[in-house]
Amino acid sequence: MLRPFTLHRPTSADEACALLAGLGDDAAVYAGGTELLLLMKLGLLRPRHLVDVKRIPGFGDIVDGPRLAIGAAVTHRTVEQSPLVRARCALVGAVARHVANVRVRNVGTVGGNLAFADPHSDLATLFLTLDATLELVSPRGRREMPLDEFVRGPWETARAADELLASVRLAPWPSRSYAAYVKFGVHERPTLAVAVVLALDGTAATGGDRIRDARIAVGCVGPRPVRMAAAEAALTGASIGDVEAAARAAGDAAAERVDPADDLYGSADYKRDMVAVFVRRALRIAAARARGVEPAERFPHAVVA
Amino acid sequence: MKIRPVVNGRLRELEVEAHALLLDVLRDGLDLKGAKRSCDTQVCGACTVLVDGLAVSACTYLAVETDGRAVLTVEGLADGETLHPLQRAFVEAGAVQCGFCTSGMLLTARAMLAENARPSRGEVLHYLRGSLCRCTGYRKIVDAVLAAAENGPAAGNGQ
Numbered sequence: 001m002l003r004p005f006t007l008h009r010p011t012s013a014d015e016a017c018a019l020l021a022g023l024g025d026d027a028a029v030y031a032g033g034t035e036l037l038l039l040m041k042l043g044l045l046r047p048r049h050l051v052d053v054k055r056i057p058g059f060g061d062i063v064d065g066p067r068l069a070i071g072a073a074v075t076h077r078t079v080e081q082s083p084l085v086r087a088r089c090a091l092v093g094a095v096a097r098h099v100a101n102v103r104v105r106n107v108g109t110v111g112g113n114l115a116f117a118d119p120h121s122d123l124a125t126l127f128l129t130l131d132a133t134l135e136l137v138s139p140r141g142r143r144e145m146p147l148d149e150f151v152r153g154p155w156e157t158a159r160a161a162d163e164l165l166a167s168v169r170l171a172p173w174p175s176r177s178y179a180a181y182v183k184f185g186v187h188e189r190p191t192l193a194v195a196v197v198l199a200l201d202g203t204a205a206t207g208g209d210r211i212r213d214a215r216i217a218v219g220c221v222g223p224r225p226v227r228m229a230a231a232e233a234a235l236t237g238a239s240i241g242d243v244e245a246a247a248r249a250a251g252d253a254a255a256e257r258v259d260p261a262d263d264l265y266g267s268a269d270y271k272r273d274m275v276a277v278f279v280r281r282a283l284r285i286a287a288a289r290a291r292g293v294e295p296a297e298r299f300p301h302a303v304v305a
Numbered sequence: 306m307k308i309r310p311v312v313n314g315r316l317r318e319l320e321v322e323a324h325a326l327l328l329d330v331l332r333d334g335l336d337l338k339g340a341k342r343s344c345d346t347q348v349c350g351a352c353t354v355l356v357d358g359l360a361v362s363a364c365t366y367l368a369v370e371t372d373g374r375a376v377l378t379v380e381g382l383a384d385g386e387t388l389h390p391l392q393r394a395f396v397e398a399g400a401v402q403c404g405f406c407t408s409g410m411l412l413t414a415r416a417m418l419a420e421n422a423r424p425s426r427g428e429v430l431h432y433l434r435g436s437l438c439r440c441t442g443y444r445k446i447v448d449a450v451l452a453a454a455e456n457g458p459a460a461g462n463g464q
Binding site: 001002003004005006007033034037038041050077097100101102103104106107188 | 306322323324325326329345346347348350353359360361362365366367369413416417431432434435436
C-alpha cells in the first residue's frame with residue numbers, strides 16, 4: 001500500500017520546475033516509478049506530491065546529433081528497440097535489453113535510473129565509457145554536467161531539489177572501437193559490472209592492430225561507478241592480437257582502484273578479486289570482437305552484452 | 306481521479322485515488338484475482354498484467370496510468386469457454402503445478418509472442434527472466450510457450 005499523495009502532471013519543464021521549487025522536500029519526481037514506488041511502499045520515502053515528468057515534450061525522445069541525446073523519460077525498452085541507438089551505439093541497446101526484467105524495462109526510465117543513483121545501475125557504468133553528460137533544467141536555466149560529477153554516491157546526486165534531469169547525452173565511440181559489457185550476480189541487481197571499449201589505431205583501409213585508446217568503467221561493487229584510468233593506461237599501445245598480458249595488468253589495476261564494501265552481495269575481498277577476473281574477461285571479449293570473432297564462452301551468473 | 310481503462314475488452318469508468326496500485330484496483334475493485342501479490346518488488350512476475358500489450362508489474366504501477374489504455378488480465382485471455390492457444394499449450398505440456406505463477410507466465414508469453422511469433426528457446430528464457438515459478442517447473446513452461454508458437458500466430462493474439 002502507498003500513503004496518499006497528490007499527483008501533478010505538468011506539460012512543460014518550466015511548470016514541473018516551478019512545482020518542485022514550490023513543494024520542496026514534499027515532492028518527488030515521478031516517471032516509471034520502478035524505483036520510487038518501491039521505496040514508497042517500504043515507507044523509506046514519503047513524498048506528499050509526485051511530479052510526473054512523462055508529459056513534458058521531448059522527455060520521451062531520442063535525438064541524433066554529434067552526441068546521442070536520450071530523454072529522461074525514455075524507457076529501457078525503447079532504448080533496447082531503438083534503431084537510432086542501434087546505429088549509433090549498439091552496445092547501449094544490448095545492455096538495455098538486460099536491465100532487470102521485461103516489466104521493469106517496459107516502465108522504468110533512463111532518467112529515473114540515473115537520477116536514483118542506485119549503485120547497482122547498469123546504465124551509469126556503461127555511460128561512463130561514452131563520456132555521458134546530463135542536461136539539467138531549473139528555473140535558473142540549463143546546465144550540463146558530466147555523469148561522473150552527477151553521481152556523488154549511493155542514491156546521491158548533484159541534482160538540486162528544483163532541478164529536473166531532462167536528458168543524457170552520449171558521445172558514440174570513434175570508428176574501429178570494440179566493446180563489451182559483462183555483469184555478474186545472482187540477485188536481481190548485479191554484484192559487479194564492467195564496461196570496456198578498445199579503440200584501434202589506423203583506419204578501416206589501412207588496418208592497424210594497436211590499442212590507441214582504452215576505456216574501462218567498473219560499477220556495482222563500490223558506492224559509485226568509476227572510470228579506471230590506470231587500467232586504461234595499461235592497455236594503450238597493446239596489440240589486439242596479443243592482449244592477454246595487458247588485460248591482466250588492467251584487471252589488477254582495476255581491482256586495486258575499486259572501493260568495494262562488504263554486503264549481502266559478497267565480501268569486499270571477494271568483489272575485488274572478481275573485478276580483476278571480469279575486467280580481464282571483458283577485455284578478452286572486446287579483443288575477440290576486434291578480430292571479428294564473437295566468443296562463445298559464457299560464465300555462470302554472468303550476462304555478456 | 307476518474308479513469309477510463311478498457312479492461313479485458315470492456316470499457317470501465319472508475320474512480321480511483323492517485324496512490325491506488327493497479328493490482329489492488331483489479332483484485333479488490335474489479336474482483337479480478339488472477340494477478341497475485343507476491344514479492345511486491347517487481348522481482349517475481351506473479352502480478353503481471355498487460356497495459357497496451359506491454360507486461361507490467363501491477364504491484365508497482367499506479368492505476369491512474371491505465372486511463373485510456375487497454376488492460377489485459379488472465380481472465381481476459383480465453384474466448385468464453387475456449388482457451389487461448391497459450392492456455393491450451395500449458396495444459397497439454399503440464400506447465401502448471403501449483404498455479405501461482407501461471408497467470409503471469411501466460412501474459413508475459415502472450416506479450417512476447419505478439420512481438421516475436423517464432424522465438425527461440427533462448428529468447429523465451431530471456432523474456433521470462435524475472436518470472437519466477439516457485440515449483441521450479443520452468444522446462445515445461447518454456448516447452449509450452451514454444452509449442453504454442455509452433456501452433457500458429459494466434460498465440461500472440463487475444464483481446
